[in-house]
Amino acid sequence: MRAWLLRRVAAGIAIVFAAVSLTFVAIHLAPGQPFLPPDERPMAPEVVARLRRNYGLDRPLPEQYLRYFVQLARGELGESFSQRRPVAQAIADAVPNTLLLTTTALAIDFTLGILIGLFQAARARRRSDVALANVTLFFYSLPTFWLALVLQLVFALWLGWFPTGGVTESALYGSLPLLGRLADRLRHLVLPALTLGLVGAGGTARFQRAALLEALGHEYVRTARAKGLAERAVLVRHAWRDALLPVISLAGVALPFLLTGAVLIETVFSWPGLGKLAADAISARDYPLVLATTLLATCAVVAGSFIADVLTAVADPRVRLTA
């Protein structure tokens, strides 16, 4: 177990180092340069040159690379070019928003997906299964931004039930009581979380249905039925536990999403999360911010994979965490 752990940690560090290094080289060699104001008013070349000097961008690339990793080793992520403040602050502001959105979306995705999959498997090949299969396929195949725009149009613009975007109603939020603030946050969360959750649930349901149908064909299920167990008990207590394993792996793959966010949804709903932060950073050639979001995303992928392995071992006694 210890050897497995050490191996995973070493591999994780190597993966993170490689990802950040590749991103460093790629973003610096990509065409374009930082320090552009958002409107059509390019900065004077002398101002850009001075800014480049201030941020060390006039130094040779290998020197910048070394400086970056020395800085990183000290626990510093640098200054954002586009936000003119420490990268750590920008990340710290975006993380809670992304976590709120993505955990809610994943909760909708897996709760709804697993329940639908379970329901379909229990009624396999009946009309309700076929109907749900079509519905889940429909949602699964929808581009998220398209669904986002439709939900925004219907529920925000036409019906006015939910806001079109943002995290809170800025003008009112400060004067609301605690419950009012919670309700306000919830109202803003509904459409973006539902968009992500519905599309995700379409895939999860299909995955869960297939895994459960496969589990139902195993001999231990026939044995359980032969013992006279109720069909519900066979399905939930025996087959479902087995069918959860692939879903846990799916959750492991989905975990990084908690921190990488959802660029398109965050953009459509003006949600100030990590996905939008990373996309804006790339557009602005904000090298320190791009590298910090890459670092965070890679760490999330490594951690997600690690957690999925541990959870699989917990759920399946046949799996052993060995080197």
Add this chain to the structure above:
Amino acid sequence: MVFAATGEPTTLLPAVTTAAIERDVFDQIFLKLAEIGRDGGTFGDSGFTPELARSWEWTDPLTLTFHLDPRARWQDGPPVTAADVAFTFDAYTDSAVGSDDRTTLIEHIASVTASDSLTVVFKFRDRYPEMFYDATYHMRILPAHLLRDVPRATWQTAAFGRAPVGAGPYRFVSWTPGQSIELAADSTYFLGRPHLRRLIWRVAGNLNNAVTMVLAGEADAVEVLVTPANIAKAKADTALAIYPYAGSTYTFVRFNLRANGDRSKPHPVLADPQTRRALVLAADRPQMVQAVFGGYAKVPPGPMPQVWSWLWKTKLTPTPPDSTAAARLIHGRHLSFHLAVPSTSPTRVQYAQLLQEQYRRLGIELVIDQVDNPTLQQLLESGKFDATLESFVTDPTPSSSVPALWGRGGPTNYGQYSNEKFDALVRTASSSATQEAAQTAWEAAFAALAQDPPGIMLYALDNFAAVNRRVTDVHIQPDSWWGLVRTWRIPPNQLTERDRAGR
């Protein structure tokens, strides 16, 4: 009052920023010595209204003396003094600060000194008609007592830029990154407390989101609508009033007269004036304006936005399209060149496609390269382009941006255009003593440009702001859209829950 913001400021310290979204906010917090009049005139001091300066006089032709309003105070208490003005000039002209206005200021103003606590003296290097404009327009006066000890090289990231203190009608309250910026009316503002109690900018992130927020009633105003579709939606919304105003942007194709990536050689296609003239004649600009903007833009007869309204009153007219004459000038040659277009602007991409189609009919091959803005800027600075499709936001006067973009040696003359006659006429126009004389000289300068075109001037936008109807006394200032918000009102019977919040 909630504004839907298409972007988010990087800093609110005026000396280090030029972007419109930043100006929208800091124009409420900081004041100039005097504000440009509603007619947008930049000649002499007529039309300018006092702000921090109560009065001014010319001591001699090169010396301008301002007397500050003794009632003016910084929002943290101390009075605004002449030393603050001298400090501000020193900061704006310090290369360590990196102000975009530095070049203009040091070119014309020799010194700014405080002769007593409320009197400040500007000494100019030369005499020209826009001296007063240059002394007042570029600088928002900054508090020396708060910024003196902040190293100039760190102003770009200074904490002051995230919690500024000014002497204007609104105080800074909060900035929630990615979400909103809030200001509150300063009840002690020496020119009278503004009517709107709170101003909030909600970060929408892009134009579409901003317009959607206003249409949904979640924001009260958006400063530009840009597309005919947005204008139509806003006009159809009975809760919104539409305010047209002159746009300060013009969009153009810039030709590179030097070889792509090698400035030592002429461009094989675009160095030839006859070919450039043919390319202008082959572009049916009136048709493109109609197709894309449905009449909400004009074809400019020169490099000019609509905000220079006095220039539009000249006899200048855009070169009319003439494909026959264009074909004659081309002499059956096969022409081919690349046009770099910012992919983030659907309007400009659409224009590029229309242009491509019009040129195709004449056998001219136009290859469209869609690039993002940082790449476009790099292409321009390195000279690695044939032609670009750009927009430019101007100052209220042509004197600064026209020579910068199109004059020989101009800092942003990336196409290396050179026309001695044009340069001489621009110098004449910039030093003309009267507006009429300047108008005549600019007219001649733009006529010279039309004969030897550095690019194709495609369109100058009409701007439209959408503001909720419950807001009254709305005036949009073309050079600083929300510059007059302090005079806007919401009648008591029109106040909403949002307006009353926090009372």
